[in-house]
Amino acid sequence: MPAYARRVTRGGPNGARTRGSRGGPVLIGALAVDSLGNGLFLPLSLIYFVELTDVPLALVGVLLTIANAVTLPIPVWAGTLADRFGALPLVVGAQLLQAAGFLAYAGVSGPVGILVSSALVAIGVRFFWSAVFTAIADLVDGTATLLSRDTWYALANGARTAGLAVGGLVTGLVVADGRDATYRAVAYAAAACFTAAAVLITAFVRTGPRRAHEPLERSGYATLLRDRPFLSLIGLNSVYALSSMMLGVALPTVVLTGIGGPAWLTSVLLAGNAVLIAVLSAPVVARLGGLRRTRCLVVAAALWAAWCASLAVLGPGQPEWVLPVLVAGTLQFTAAELVHAPVSMGLAAAIAPPAARGRYLATFQYSFTISSIVAPAFFATLFELAIAAPWIALGALELASIAGVLALERRLPADALRPVEDVRRDTTA
Template structure:
C-alpha cells in the first residue's frame, strides 16, 4: 500500500506570503482605521480592540484540541476565512458595536492561525518527500511571512498619502482578498497526512502541564518572545526621545532588519543543523543580551558614532532572531508527543501572547525612568534565559536535540 505524502509545499509557502501581505497592508494603519471611518473616540477604540483581544485568549486551547482531532490544515483555512470576513466587515463598521465585533472576528482568526499553522507545517514536513528538517520548513515559512509583511507594508506606505475614506476601505478589502485567496489555495491544493496524530496514546492538557522539559522551555521562550518583539516596539521611541536621533533612522533600521530576516532564515538554519537546538538557542540568547547591552550604552547627541553603533548592534538582534524563530518551534515540536502535537504547539504560542501583553508596559515604564533601563533589564533576562537553557539541556531528550532529522520513509 503506497504511503501518503504531503502535497502542495509551494502553494503552502505562497499562501503564507499572500496571508502576510494582507497583514502587512493593514498593520501600519491599525487603530487609525476606525478613527478615520467612524466618530468613535480613539480611547474607546483602543479599549474595544483590547477587550476583543483579551476575550480570545482561551481560543488556542480549543484550537489545539481540534488540531489533534480534525487536523491543523482545515483550521488554518478557517483562520484565514475568519480574518478575510473580518476585514470585509471593517469597511462596513459605523459604531462601537461594529468595531468590537469586527475586531473580535479578526482576532479569533489570528488566534486560530498561530495556534494551528506550526502544527500544519510540522505535519507537512512529516509527510514530505523533501529531506529538509522541520527547522528548515519553519525557516522557509518565517522567511516567506517576513517578506510578505514587508511587501504589504511597502504597498501601504506608498499609497497612504491619499488618506481618504475610500482608500481605507480599498485597503481593508484588499487585505480581505489576500486572506480569502490564501484560504482557497491551501484548502484546494495543500495536503498533509496525519499519521502522526492517528497513532500513539492521547495526551491531555493536564498531562502536558506535568511535562517538565516542555513547560520549562515555554516559560524560557517568553523571554525570547519579548526580545524578538522589542525592536519594533521600542526602536522609534528610543531613537527619537532617548537618543535625539534623526526620524529616518528607525524606519531604515527596521526595513533592513526585515530584509535580512526574509533572506537569511533558511541558509542560517542549514548552517546550524549539526548543532544541538538548545545550543543554538543559547547562542541566540547571548546575541540578544549583547544587543541589549550595546543599546544601553548609546547616548544622545553623538550621531557620528551612535548611528553606526546602533546599526551594528541591530545586526546582533537580527542574527539572534533568525536563529530563534525556526529552532524554537523545532524544539517545541520535538518535545511534543505526536498524538498531542496540536495541543502542545497551541499552548506554546502562549509564550508569545504573554510576551506581547507584557512588553509595552515593560518598555514604557522602564524607559520613563531612563533610556537605558529597558535594554539593561531585557539583557539581564536574556542572560537568565541563557542559563535556563543550559540547565534545560540536561533534561531534553537527545532525540529532540537534533536539528537534522531523517527523511520519512
C-alpha cells in the same frame, strides 16, 4: 550533499513514514500572501477607525484590547481540534475568519461594529498561530522532503516576513493619500489576500492521512501540564519572544525621544531587518543543522544580550556613535531572530508527543501572547526611569535564560536536541 538535504524518517514503525502530503511550496507561498494581508493593515490598526468613524481614539484602543483579550482561551481549543481533525482545516478557517473581519471593517461606523469586526480578525489570528506550526510539521511528516522541519519553519518565517514588509510599504502610500475610499480599499485588499491564501491551501495543499500514534496515558493537556521540561521551555521562550518584539515596539521611541535621532532611521533599520529575515532564514537554519537546538538558543540569547548592551550605552548628544551602534545592534538582533524563530519551534515540535502535538504547539504560542501583552508596559515603564533601564533589564533576562537553557538541555530527550536526529541522510540519492 548539502547539510540541509536529509531524508526524513519520522513516523510509523521502524522509521517508515506516512506519505501523502503535497503542496509544500504552495503552503509557503500562501503564507506569504496571508502575511501580505496582515502587512497591509498592521500600520492602520488604530488610525483606520479614527479616520473612518467618530469613535474617539481612547475608546478605539479599549475596544481593540477587548477584542484581543477574548481570544486568550483559543489556543486551548485550537490545539485539541488540531489533534482531532488536523491543523490544516483550522489554518484555512482562520484565514476566512480574518477575511470576513476585514470585509466588515469596510462598513464599520460605530463602537459595536469596531468590536465585532476586530474580534473576528483577532479570533482568526489566534486560531492561525495556534495551528499553522502543527500544519507545517504534519506536512513534513507526510512527505519525502529533503528539508528538515526546522528549515520548513525557516522558509515560512522568511515568507511571512517578506509579506509583512511589502504590505507595510504599500500601506505607507495609503497613509500619505489619506482618503476614506483608499482606507476602505486596504480593508478589501486585506480580505482578498486572506481569501486567496485560504483558496490556495484548500486547492493544492494536503498533509496526508492522520497517523496512528501510541495513546497517551492521560489527555493531552494533562500530559502537557505534567511535562515540566516543556513548561520550562515555554517560560524561557517568553523571554526570547519579548526580545523579538522589542525592535518594533521600542525602536521608534528610542530613536526619536531617547537619542534624538532622525525619523527616517527607524524605517531604514526595520526595513533592513525585514529584508535580511526574508532572504536569510532558510540558509541560516541550513547551516545550523549539525548543532544542538538548545545551543542555538543560547547563541540567540547572547546575540540579543549584545543588542541590549549596544542600546544601553546610547544617549542624546552622540551623533558620531548613533548610526554605527544602531546598525551593528540591529544586525545582532536580526541574527538572533534568524536563529531563534525556526529553532525554537523545531524544538517544541520535537519534544511534543505526536498524539498531542497540536495541543503542545498551540500552548507554546502563549509565550508569544504573554510577551505581546507585557512588552509595551515593560518598555514604557522602565524607559520612564532611565533610557538604558529597559535594555539593562532585558539583557539581564537574556543572560539568565542561557543558564536556564543549559539546565533544561539535560532534561530533554536526546533525539529532540538536534535536527539531524530527526532525519537520516539519504546516502542512496
